[in-house]
Amino acid sequence: MNTEQCGPHFFDFSAEYLHYTRDKSSFRESTVYSTNGFANDDNTIITTPFNDQFVALRGSDVGSDDGNGYRLTGRFDVGALSLVEFTYSGMYWDDDAVANQQGATQLFSVFSLYGAGTNGNWDQNGTAGAPTGADFAATDNAMQHRLQYESELHSTEASFRRYWVGFNPRVSGTLLIGFRYTNLQEAMAFSSFADAGSPVTRESITIGADADNDLAGVQVGGDVWITVFQGFRIGNETKVGLYNNDYKVRNSVAASDASLNNVQTQLSGDQASFLGEVKFMAVADLTPSWSLKAGYELLFISDLALAGDSLATAQPYGDINNISQGLATALPAGVGPAAGATADGEAFFHGFTLGAEYVW
Numbered sequence: 001m002n003t004e005q006c007g008p009h010f011f012d013f014s015a016e017y018l019h020y021t022r023d024k025s026s027f028r029e030s031t032v033y034s035t036n037g038f039a040n041d042d043n044t045i046i047t048t049p050f051n052d053q054f055v056a057l058r059g060s061d062v063g064s065d066d067g068n069g070y071r072l073t074g075r076f077d078v079g080a081l082s083l084v085e086f087t088y089s090g091m092y093w094d095d096d097a098v099a100n101q102q103g104a105t106q107l108f109s110v111f112s113l114y115g116a117g118t119n120g121n122w123d124q125n126g127t128a129g130a131p132t133g134a135d136f137a138a139t140d141n142a143m144q145h146r147l148q149y150e151s152e153l154h155s156t157e158a159s160f161r162r163y164w165v166g167f168n169p170r171v172s173g174t175l176l177i178g179f180r181y182t183n184l185q186e187a188m189a190f191s192s193f194a195d196a197g198s199p200v201t202r203e204s205i206t207i208g209a210d211a212d213n214d215l216a217g218v219q220v221g222g223d224v225w226i227t228v229f230q231g232f233r234i235g236n237e238t239k240v241g242l243y244n245n246d247y248k249v250r251n252s253v254a255a256s257d258a259s260l261n262n263v264q265t266q267l268s269g270d271q272a273s274f275l276g277e278v279k280f281m282a283v284a285d286l287t288p289s290w291s292l293k294a295g296y297e298l299l300f301i302s303d304l305a306l307a308g309d310s311l312a313t314a315q316p317y318g319d320i321n322n323i324s325q326g327l328a329t330a331l332p333a334g335v336g337p338a339a340g341a342t343a344d345g346e347a348f349f350h351g352f353t354l355g356a357e358y359v360w
Contacts, residue, residue, distance in 0.1 A: 006227035008163045008172040009235065009283065011075060014293065016355030018069040020091055022151075023348040031059040031312050033190055034145040036105050038115040056107055059308055061097035062149040062188070066351065068092060069153070081163040085176070091153040091349075099145045107142040109192060110312050111207065115140050136317065138205035138255055142194040148187075149307075153349070155182045157219070173224040173235075180241055182275060184213040184347065186307035205255040209266075209311035213304050215273050217243030223279075231285040238278050245273040247305040247343050253316045260316055267310070271343055273303040283357065291357040299349040306345035 034057035069091035077083050101107055108115035115136075159178025166172060189208040219241030227233045249267040253260050281295035 006169045006172075006230070008081075008165060008174070009223075009225045009233060010359060011291065011357035012360045013075070014071075014073045014355055014357040016071045016073075016293070016353045018067075018071055018089065018091060018297075018351065018353050020067045020069070020153075020297075020299075020349045020351035022067065022093065031110070031308070032114075033057045033059065033110050033147060033312065034099050034142075035108050035114045036099075036102055038106075038108055056099035057097060057145055057147055059147075059312075062095045062147045065093065065095040067151070067153075067349075071353070071355070075161075083161050083163075085157070085159045085161055085178070087155070087157040087159075089153075089155045093149065093151040096146060096148040101143045106194075107140070107145045107192070109136075109139040109142070109145065109190070111139045111190075111314065111316060112136040138194050138203040138257070139192045139207075139316070140194065142192045144193045146189075146191040148189045148191070150187045152185045153182070155180065157181075159219075170227045171224065173222055175222040176239070177218070177220050180215075180217065180219045180239075180243070180275070182213075182215040182243070182301070184211075184215075184301065184304060186211045188307040188311045190311060203256050205253065205257075205260070205316065207311065207314050207316050208252040208254075209249065209307040209314065210252070211249045211305045211307040211310065212247065213273075213301075214246040215243035215275065215301070216246075217241050219275070221277075233283050235281045235283070236279065237281065238276075240274070240276045243273045243275055244270055245303060245305075245343070246270050249305045249307070249310045251310060251314045253314070255316070267305060267343065269343065271303055273301060275302075276300050279353075281353075289359050291359075293353075293355050293357055295353045297349075297351060297353060301347045303343060304345040304347055305343040306347070309342055309345055 032055055035054045036056050037054050069089060071087065071089035073085065073087045075083050075085045099107060157178055157180045159176045161174040161176045163174050164172065187208065187210045189206055191206040192204065194203045219239050221237065221239035223235055223237035225233050225235040247267070247269060248265060250263060250265050252263040255261060277297065277299045279295050279297045281293060283291050283293045285291045
């Protein structure tokens with residue numbers, strides 16, 4: 001092998017397809033949003049351990065689809081062993097889950113403690129009779145419940161890289177420092193369609209949570225490449241950085257009862273976040289100008305505001321019959337929502353990439 005041909009990994013432009021999976025914990029995966037049946041008729045529905053027989057919808061029922069996206073990278077030499085690099089990537093997720101009424105057994109939601117909140121405080125024992133539906137005409141006594149989730153992850157980077165070459169020219173790489181802006185947007189919604197009153201009338205409501213995280217800061221890192229044989233090399237790249245996260249979470253209600261419609265900012269602020277990215281790559285030359293590349297990547301972001309932490313704590317009808325107390329004290333750990341929206345969430349992504357590189 002002619003090791004004189006095994007110098008640094010050069011390219012001027014690359015385009016890649018990204019296919020990422022996201023860790024489901026970001027969606028409050030264990031939260032039960034909907035049950036088949038009324039809690040006060042059988043309190044074992046929501047006592048420890050939670051009776052899965054009655055579960056109609058969990059947070060983990062959405063977010064199961066993988067996301068698709070792309071990344072574009074351009075490099076410009078500014079010296080013999082120096083370059084500037086500009087990168088943009090975008091990822092997109094969209095998923096939903098539906099539960100329908102089973103026979104005469106209607107659906108009840110977390111927003112009324114699965115029906116318990118319509119007939120008095122949570123500490124009421126025994127059978128309380130059929131729910132009146134007066135306070136929760138749309139979220140409960142329902143024919144259909146639906147969870148929907150959408151998310152976008154965008155990242156823009158501007159970096160300065162400096163090449164290095166090892167004692168053996170088979171081994172080379174770069175060191176980098178640069179600016180990175182990353183935006184994570186999430187929208188999660190619970191929709192309910194119910195019959196109420198006589199004659200039967202259709203009630204509907206959609207309760208939504210939107211979270212927006214804008215992270216901006218400095219990252220450092222580098223890559224290392226090993227030429228396996230002429231025209232084929234493998235590599236690893238690692239980037240880490242601390243960022244200011246300007247976050248905002250909003251809850252919204254849109255209902256057939258227009259008096260309930262509102263949009264409220266539940267949480268906003270700034271805090272430090274960490275972002276780390278690791279890539280494992282392989283590049284095969286096709287011609288002197290064109291190469292194919294493939295890889296597997298891991299991306300972790302800390303201290304985020306997430307829509308899943310906010311949705312189940314929404315109170316579209318206000319705090320009727322001590323529901324907030326019931327959510328905090330009555331439900332088994334991990335079954336109900338978090339205590340409230342926070343900005344200490346985490347997101348973990350991983351997946352493969354396919355693309356091409358071009359050298360002018």
